[in-house]
Amino acid sequence: MEQFPIPAPPHDGASRLLQPGSAFDWFRQGWAIFAVNPAVWIAMMVIVIVIYVGLAVIPVIGYLAAYLLTPLLAAGMLLACRKAAIGESLEIGDLFSGFRRDTGALMTLGVFYMLAMLLLFVLVFLLLGGGIAGGLALANPLGAGIALGGIAVAGFVWLLLSLLIVMAVWFAPALVVFSHMPAAAALKASFHACMKNLVSFLVYGLLTMVLCFFAALPLGLGFLVLGPVLAGSVYASYRDTFITA
Known part of the structure; x- marks a missing residue:
């Protein structure tokens, strides 16, 4: 016999096609x-x-820990955004909401982000080191070209793969805490939504770069405002992009 009220079906990650x-x-x-x-x-x-x-001041471990903690802190910011959007009062402790709910899935996202960026770093390091070593071994103008080519290839690989990783992680914390999706499904849905709306997110990225430039001018103090605005924009883009129950 059905129990009432009937719970809403789990979110399947369906996303809308948006205007730029x-x-x-x-x-x-x-x-x-x-x-x-x-x-x-x-x-x-x-x-x-x-x-x-x-x-950042802790060699290697701090670098990895930053990626590990990012989904948890992002989730806290997003949950605070929802409180603000529905008129609830904000508390500084809301920043750590991700450590109190859906923590396992958020930690899984953090592990994925950390390992993906670590593997990317190793790959780029090998490409960069191989190109430079090959160029130095020739010790002639052709060698210089090989070294520069290696640097260019490493830079392209870093840009492309880091963009793909960010696309997978971008909406994943929101999908975990708001739609209660498993980590793997959230990563897949986030990547699909970003690919589906690539032009919109390119526009968003360009606007973000412009705003970061101006935020950096007053000794970087503008980021104290821009950071929360960006968090709010991510929350708004999540609500706009995904079809939720």
């Missing part, structure tokens, strides 16, 4: 989310910066 201009609306919504409580958002961003700067 959607990116502008995501930033407008991100700003509106930030404007709900700027003080709390800035405090959370300060904590995030301190965490990543602290990890």
